[in-house]
Amino acid sequence: MNDPNLLIRPVTAADDDRLWAMLEPVFRAGDSYALDPAISRADALNWWRGGTHRAFMLDDGVQSLGSYYICPNQQGGGAHVCNCGFVTAPDARGRGVARLLLDHALTEARSRGFRAMQFNFVVATNTRAVALWQANGFDIVGRLPGAFRHPDQGFVDALVMYRHL
């Protein structure tokens, strides 16, 4: 996407409706995030943009296309590795939103002094995500056998993916 109107900026409380519109279908589907599919709107928003998470939103001047959060993956001796989560608005799929968000996240991570980025739990059946992360420098450094109960496919593996920054 080369749209000059594209802008990634911090999420604010005014984004709650837009953010929930993205998160709800993904969390309810229960096939990618290891969260209770029945999670409440409030809990979902608090998780996405609360605690140690810092969340960003991608707008195109008309609507919001996607969001991501970044946070330290561990504390203490593990605090130099960050973790991120990504979501694309339902009507913005197939437009390269995740890639744009990842580019921003990698820059943001470096500017915050993180030395690596880790995804703890990429559902192996989410092949588009796995391929995207691999194309952008992430290695599969771990495989958790049967660690995810997929709503349609039963017990499937989850992957740990990692890249240095």
Next chain:
Amino acid sequence: MNDPNLLIRPVTAADDDRLWAMLEPVFRAGDSYALDPAISRADALNWWRGGTHRAFMLDDGVQSLGSYYICPNQQGGGAHVCNCGFVTAPDARGRGVARLLLDHALTEARSRGFRAMQFNFVVATNTRAVALWQANGFDIVGRLPGAFRHPDQGFVDALVMYRHL
């Protein structure tokens, strides 16, 4: 240990002093748990036995020898895999405490319906722990390169270990 006085039972608030006496040296050392080495007593106790964690204590009739917690490692589609953390009292090291606690944890995990146990972040330099887990059915299913900043050894790997129940 075949001491008939050994008992593993749930942690209560009355255990705070005993529990902190075990946790403080381990957390302050900062070489095994990915927690802030300066963590407060209150935060440490809340983390060990609060939230989704359920904590147990091993006593020998005279003193407390060790403790562990068990919790779901993920929510939703990942809630069938548990996570545990273990600590041995400083003056009880070398007596097989971790092994006793692990045996209890495996039984507890099965009785709670968990299908697997995962350790997310075993510092690779903690070779005694790695060997103990391997001797008890855990596989190294992931290696996080340089994910832990060891206070003496600099950046070292952390391991993801996993076993079915």
